[in-house]
Amino acid sequence: MKEKEQEFLSRIEQHKGILYKVSKMYMDNRDDQDDLFQEMVCQLWKAYDSFKGESQFSTWMYRVAINTAIVFLKKEKRKVDKYELVSENIKEEDCDAHIKESQIEHFYKAVQKLDKIDKAIIFYQLEGFSHREIGENLGISEGNARVKLNRAKEKLKEIIKNQGYGF
Amino acid sequence: MDFNNLQSAWNNDKSENVVLPTNLEKLQSANTPLDKIRKNLKKEFAYQLLSIVLLGFIPVLYKFTPLVTTAFYGLFALFLVICGYFLAKLFLFYKRLNVANTNTKDNLYDTYFDIRLNMEMYKSFTYSVMPFALAFGVMIVLKDHSQLITDVILNKKSGDAIIAGLFGMFIGVMISAAFITEWWVNHFYGKYAKEIRKVIDELKE
Numbered sequence: 330m331k332e333k334e335q336e337f338l339s340r341i342e343q344h345k346g347i348l349y350k351v352s353k354m355y356m357d358n359r360d361d362q363d364d365l366f367q368e369m370v371c372q373l374w375k376a377y378d379s380f381k382g383e384s385q386f387s388t389w390m391y392r393v394a395i396n397t398a399i400v401f402l403k404k405e406k407r408k409v410d411k412y413e414l415v416s417e418n419i420k421e422e423d424c425d426a427h428i429k430e431s432q433i434e435h436f437y438k439a440v441q442k443l444d445k446i447d448k449a450i451i452f453y454q455l456e457g458f459s460h461r462e463i464g465e466n467l468g469i470s471e472g473n474a475r476v477k478l479n480r481a482k483e484k485l486k487e488i489i490k491n492q493g494y495g496f
Numbered sequence: 497m498d499f500n501n502l503q504s505a506w507n508n509d510k511s512e513n514v515v516l517p518t519n520l521e522k523l524q525s526a527n528t529p530l531d532k533i534r535k536n537l538k539k540e541f542a543y544q545l546l547s548i549v550l551l552g553f554i555p556v557l558y559k560f561t562p563l564v565t566t567a568f569y570g571l572f573a574l575f576l577v578i579c580g581y582f583l584a585k586l587f588l589f590y591k592r593l594n595v596a597n598t599n600t601k602d603n604l605y606d607t608y609f610d611i612r613l614n615m616e617m618y619k620s621f622t623y624s625v626m627p628f629a630l631a632f633g634v635m636i637v638l639k640d641h642s643q644l645i646t647d648v649i650l651n652k653k654s655g656d657a658i659i660a661g662l663f664g665m666f667i668g669v670m671i672s673a674a675f676i677t678e679w680w681v682n683h684f685y686g687k688y689a690k691e692i693r694k695v696i697d698e699l700k701e
Contacts, residue, residue, distance in 0.1 A: 337520070346509075346510070346511040350511070368525060368528070392598075399695055400528050402528065436506075444695075466599055
């Protein structure tokens with residue numbers, strides 16, 4: 330394997346959680362998530378030459394991943410196979426982990442109902458971005474990012490409540 | 497659940513089992529609007545090149561007289577220049593790499609304008625070659641009536657009926673071609689522009 334490819338893959342390996350979470354936020358079934366994950370890796374690789382190291386690799390990766398997810402088109406005519414909300418393999422005694430997993434799965438289910446920009450804003454917020462950074466990444470003002478984040482949170486709360494899960 | 501719980505669950509959502517692709521060269525990008533457009537264009541390039549080659553055989557297939565053949569190839573040379581220009585432009589668009597590392601708004605606008613540019617270029621191409629296609633059609637229709645044309649030119653016969661017929665054909669074909677082109681471009685390319693426009697509107701304050 331070429332040195333550049335190896336370097337790229339090891340960098341992606343360190344931050345693959347970003348791609349994993351983005352694909353789960355933007356796609357509601359396993360096949361589409363896999364496709365989006367691959368598409369993001371592909372776009373990152375295509376754009377890798379443009380990464381000059383002026384910012385952190387992860388910062389650059391967030392942008393490319395979100396930009397790809399926003400314009401990603403699902404494959405047509407695929408059987409919808411939505412993933413199970415709670416894994417059957419969770420052990421009874423692992424109660425705390427069970428609750429957390431259940432929460433995150435409810436969240437992923439609810440977030441599918443948000444529009445693409447709201448998903449990006451919620452994602453950046455959960456990844457610890459400030460309003461200014463969210464604005465910079467999306468190309469909007471800090472104030473607009475703040476307003477949109479509050480609205481997206483409200484929408485998300487409402488969706489989760491409507492799904493019968495307390496918020 | 498509240499946002500603090502959610503944050504904690506989010507932080508604990510690990511991706512250890514995710515496997516990265518090992519062969520990057522084999523990765524094919526196929527699910528972005530520009531990729532879909534590139535795919536459509538690639539198919540159309542093949543059909544267009546084949547059509548251009550076939551058009552070049554019209555004088556042989558329809559047994560044109562030497563005079564009409566000369567006129568045909570004169571027009572055909574111009575037709576080739578125009579096709580070459582637009583196909584080269586579309587090919588450059590097809591090859592151009594769209595790097596998605598700007599901020600989301602800029603990236604969406606770049607993608608949107610690339611799609612719109614491609615759509616307009618495609619329409620211009622069709623409208624530019626349409627008169628040539630018509631002229632070739634007229635040559636085929638009138639090839640067996642060379643005496644009649646000579647008579648009209650020499651004022652032995654009135655050419656009103658022929659001119660009216662050709663004019664009607666020209667209008668009919670141009671209107672139909674315009675409708676088909678608009679439908680074709682909107683169906684195969686416009687839907688992607690519309691989708692991107694919708695996301696751009698979501699970004700507005």
